[in-house]
Amino acid sequence: MIDLHSHILPTVDDGARDLDETLAMCSMAAEDGCTAMVATPHLRHENWWNGDRRRLEKLWEQVRDRAKDRLEIFLGGEIAVNSQSCQEMELLPDCGLLPLAGSRYLLLELDVRGLGPDPEDLIHELSVAGWVPVLAHPERIPWLAGDLSYLLHLVAQGALLQITAMSLTGDLGRFALEASQRMLDAKIVHFVASDAHDSTFRRPGLSKAYQRVVIDQGEELARAIFFTNPSNVLANQPLHPTGAEGRASDAVTAGRPLHG
Ligand SMILES: [Fe+2]
Incomplete structure (x- = not known):
């Protein structure tokens, strides 16, 4: 399995506190069946700006070399979307924002209060410019989790969705569990990742969620969202269509409600 979202770089955000914890997290991920992991420190977050790209690259090189006998480590970022995002995105790839493993895929964190640019505009602008x-x-x-129609619309516009392994296993509460199940049922989930922050509560590991998806949705979908799709991101290749994109697009065109 490949984990596209993790806070394993030490001392740069609310993730790993030091290199020892980073390496412990790498071992946990490898023992759980991960062969590769993308370190995605918070970028442009109000508490963790991380504008010094060279600092992040140096830390990543250190972690990558120390963990190479356990699993492969790539560098990316979790980009907080804020009021400056549209201007910054126009300056990609030279504005300090890190795509996932040097690919055309950008991991975006929308504001929990719904502030910042219209997600539809942002997705459109990025897609036109060749970013995913x-x-x-x-x-x-x-505000997003409860609106499946809007999520289907965003997917039809070109967005991909990454949900959290611990949401799927119920470890983050009923709301996150039910919302992630609705998205899986609607076939609009493209990736499951750990979003691991530490070696205690928000640990790495995808196998429990993988088993859950196999039972609920079947092995084909599970393999796509835990193996094939993230592997295509690392290779900077397009994903195989799931069918949800066309279905959502048809519903938008026909002007009917978008319930999955
Ligand atoms: Fe995160």
Whole structure:
């Protein structure tokens, strides 16, 4: 399995506190069956700006080299969407924002209060410019999680969705569990990632969620969202269509409600 979202870089955000914890998290992920992980520190977040790209790259090189006998580590970022995002996105790839593993895929965190630019505009602008927006944990963003019609619309516009492994296993509460199940049922989930922050409560590990998806949705979908799709991101290749994109698009065109 490949984990596209983790806070394993030490001392840069609310993730790993030091290199020892980073390496412990890498071992946990590898023992759980992960072969590769993308370190995605918060970027442009109000508490963790992380504008010094060279600092992040140096830390990543250190972690990558120390963990190479356990699993592969790539560098990316979890980009907080704020009022400056549209201007910054126009300056990609030279504005300090890190795509996932040097690909055209960008992991975006929408504001929990719904502030910032219209997501539809942002997704449109990025798509036109050749970037692929991946929305981080929509099941944990209340105004988004409760609106399946809007999520289907965003997917039809070109957004991909990444949900959290611990949401799917019920470890983050009923709201996140039910929202992630609705998205899975609607076939609009493209990735499951750990969003691991530490070696205690928000640990790495995807296998429990993988088993859950196999039971609820079947092995084909589970393999796509835990193996094939993230592997295509690392290779900077397009994903195989799931069918949800066309279905959502048809519903938008026909002007009917978009319930999955
Ligand atoms: Fe995160």
